[in-house]
Amino acid sequence: MSARQVYISGKMVPEQDAKISIFDSAVMLGDTVTESTRTFRHQPFKLERHIERLYKSLKVTRIDAGHTPEEMLGISLEVLEANLPLLGEGDDCWLVHNISRGQSMAGADPTKQLSPATVMIFTMFLNLRDWAQFYTDGCHAVTAMSRAVPSQALDPRVKNRSRMAYTLAEAEVKLVDPQAQGILLDIYGNVAENKGANVFLVSEGEIRTPTTANALSGVSRETIFELAATEGIAVREMDLQVYDLYTADEIFFTSTPYCIMPATRFNGLPVGDGQVGPIVKRLLAAWSRLVEMDIVQQGRDQIAADGSK
Template identity: 30%
Template sequence: MSLQIYLAGKLVPQEQAVVSVFDHGLLYGDGVFEGIRVYGGKVFLEKEHIVRLYESAHSIRLQIPITPDEMIQAVRDTVAANNIVDGYVRLVVTRGAGTLGIDPARTSNPQVIIIADTISLYPKEFYDNGLKLVTASTIRNHSGALSPRIKSLNYLNNIMAKIEGADAGTVEALMLNHKGEVAECTGDNIFIVKGGVLKTPPPDAGILEGLTRNAVMKLARDAGIEVREAPMVRHDIFIADECFLTGTAAEVIAVVSLDGRTIGSGKPGPVTAKLLDLFRQRTRA
């Protein structure tokens, strides 16, 4: 049975879920999106994701044709129509069809697309043994050019860094900002543990403020762990006691080496394990 895709206000079989080749989302990456997890049939952090979607759209002057409450209901309906218990939702809003020029004033009919499907996670051995990272030569987009807080359809910056990681035999790559500071990975935020303190780059380092990142920071503080947002360089990761990534798909996953330098014991550490356990309790509550 084919997936039921929400498109233009109704659910249609995936074979019928098509948009114009003149849609600016396709031609120019002109649109916004969210990736959302479903646990036990419930949409995780649904309000937070919808708020971020509408904030991203507002920032690029894209008028979403339905209200936030209608969007939440559309997401729930799509999840239910596809019998998703544990899975992933991709929510996309494009500028709509226009001309071959970039002028958004010549577009019309913004498209809301919701896909709910199962999710392919990292293998269990990655959580047991941790990831190895390399630093990409592709830097994070300068925040003065495009705010990293806008979750836009143009992900080429991250894709180029992802290719570098794949070429080096890793599933993720670290991205630095224009100042040479640690920003984030291609699809995840990064944390280190040093002397019992949890540290992560601040928003002005050029990161997307991940919702999983924020949830983990709250869980850590509630557990009595000191959390600091502070600029970091690669050296801070090299000498960390522990390192881990957070993301919608990854949840919480350890990093055991960067650019050939072993981090801590070279195995997932106790703080990482604790936060992964707390996060999984939170998502399955």
């Protein structure tokens, strides 16, 4: 099988030939903005929205990617195109952008970029195996002890790769239950987000989610707003506390790879009746119709394919 082709600062190369300096600000400082897009039926989903969000992150972090958004879109499609032949017919992939400020030097002024940005774009096989069971059984959502990075320090709308805080928070919840998915609270005790997902609940027939004052403006979150509108379900952005999660009828996460992940337990207690709820089921069905494939079945098929080997 031919090697995966990745894009690094102007060149498309086999992945083993993609190298960055140990002095890159990605390594030295975790000074990198990022995007993750996925495909459905090998077609990128809302890639333009991801590129838009990427350019907002680049602007706020003062990183000059050296490309217009249109050029970035074109390069991204080339990377995807080059790697689609590696994908099985029923499978899909991520398309990831990591862009760092380039060379870093101790004491350097971050408003002056010392080199062109390091632009890294690659695809990854979308492995749904660890999430697939959650579509039908739901996951266990657990609050982390550590709090979300306060927006006063770093606005959560900047999608960045400085992930030490979120990695440690996720480790805390995995110590409670290896299968748990974390929910971070902000420094005021309001529900913020998961290390890689937005959090929603359903109460009184209404979908509720934190505002983007303490959470990323997720592309999947936005898709929930659109699907809920077509389904005639009200959505409200508001401050939510742990109490609201304990007393919710449904809880779910949204993120690019799995779209929607219901939680049927929260901090050890059942969510509603402890089953995946009707609103999540409606949203998953609506999302599947939108992308013209069965999102839940794709995960099941990957597991079934392992069993038949």
